[in-house]
Amino acid sequence: MAQKIREAEGILRVLPKPGEKIAPAEGERNVLITSALPYCNNVPHLGNIIGSTLSADVFARYNRTRNWRTLYICGTDEYGTATETQALKEGLTPRALCDKYNATHVETYKWFELGFDYFGRTSTPLHTEISQEIYLNLAKNGFLERLEKEQTFCEGCIKFLADRFVEGTCPHCGSDDARGDQCDVCGRTLDAVDLINPRCLISKLHTVTTRTTAHMYLKLDALQPRTEEWIRKSWKEGKWSPNAVINADGELIDARLSSTQ
Template sequence: MAQKIREAEGLLRSVPNHGEQILPRDGEKNVLITSALPYCNNVPHLGNIIGSTLSADVFARYNRTRNRRTLYICGTDEYGTASETQAIKEKITPRQLCNKYHSLHVETYKWFDIGFDYFGRTSTPLHTEISQEIYRNLGKNGYLERQTKEQTYCEDCSKFLADRFVEGTCPHCGADDARGDQCDSCSRTLDAIDLINPRCLIDKHHKVVTKESAHMYFRLDEIQPRTEEFVRRSWKEGHWSPNSVINAEGELIDARLKQGLRPSPVTRDLTWGVPVPVDEDDKDGMRGKVLYVWFEACIGYVSITANYSTEWKRWWFDHKNVKLYQFMGKDNVYFHTIFFPSVQIGDGRPWTMLHHINTTEFLNYEGGKFSKSKNRGVFGPAARETEVPVLPRTTMSC
């Protein structure tokens, strides 16, 4: 059946040879597809499959049958506290943890017959290089500012508690298991200091206080007018999913846009991550800090493409010939429709930016949404052990 599809009139007539890199062509419709990068702190579950990879895979297969130059990339999101806290629980290093789970992700998606053209990871030298370059460009263009603010600090651990090292009560919905970066119950992004009754993840009996620390902030407020212009244009041209940042009447519905964007932190007091690039004098006091994972995570799409091909810029700096389609769960919408496009605008280069976003609702299980951090859901290896076939192979071939 696969061969018949390939030989059908008007459909896929040219199949790239094995090992041949897929690159866009001028004057043609070139399609760049991404699935949300899963955290590398556990094996993937059905929420990951339903939420981003399955729909993206179907769309990629469709475009290939239409004879379009199509590149479908994904990979594991490996930096930040999600990996670091899990490594502590498993008593191994973050690098060992990511090596372990990256392999399990690859095996699981292979069993599900997800047809990535390249599945990479963010803990690579190229990811560091590209992330640091974007950070420097934002600074050169005047979109970074140093702020000193109170942060949660564990006196017993003698360190700042960024993101998932601290939990507490969500100030918006009252959920008692909100993390320092996000509340799973209401999907609001958070600052750890906003949590009510914060607790140290290492030991909930440790004393958590607030203490000043200097960090660099991205001036989203300065970018907002240009971001809104992009959102309105791309939403209309790309036919974004209904649960994105604009409603059917073309009105902005994201509370952060409506209330006005505020400077967002892009550095953290951690060790596992992309080092903040500093000059010799380090006048901003950023030495020893890392880039915030929410800042560099979406850059992972770019760096993974760069690991796939040295000619990655042909995909990411050609908005005239390349259309970017991104697939994810609704909790990632803000970072793909507002935050990362703002970073691209502030960087100043002619980026290929979001054309269409496809977002899904949460897949629920046992009273809550699927969650790797809470170990809730049906996970890939368990699904494979049932020996129930994913789909007949003939129906999935292209």
């Protein structure tokens, strides 16, 4: 199907030619598209595809039919506790798990004929370099703050536990199967340190306590004025939909800013 569409390029340019590099061009309409990066800890199901990669693919194809220079990029998200949890279940290292499921994701999307221009991985050296550059620039410009907080610690594993690795009794409803981030019985969001009789999911025989640990936080209050000013300018130029610029009070950021000037 994809090849037939390419052969009809004189009528509709839906997919780029194999190996074609898509770069922005001065004076043309340039469209960059991405979708929510799928977690690399399981086989993608139909809901994952319909909810992100397929809808973005449809939009990319539409833009190409208009002969706009369109770049659709995506990739697997290989970081976070979801990956570590699944790796423990399957007896693999996180890297081996991601190698396994990245290949599965790639084959699945090929079967659905999704037209990514580039499908990568968050574990690549370039992604690491860019992420570190962002972090260092935030620190250099005073937008990071070091704070200490209490966090669950497993005495047997000898490490701090992310919320997905802790369960215990909910302090609100008394359910004994509450997770470190939420209780499924009463629906309340939780902090792992608030659980009663917390248990380590890696080994329930281990003792879980709390210890103080340092974290770096993004100073959103310092960034907010500059961010809102950028949004105010960009959403008009880019013709963003209104729901992209609604603030926590349900107001258009642009309208609120205008009312204060």
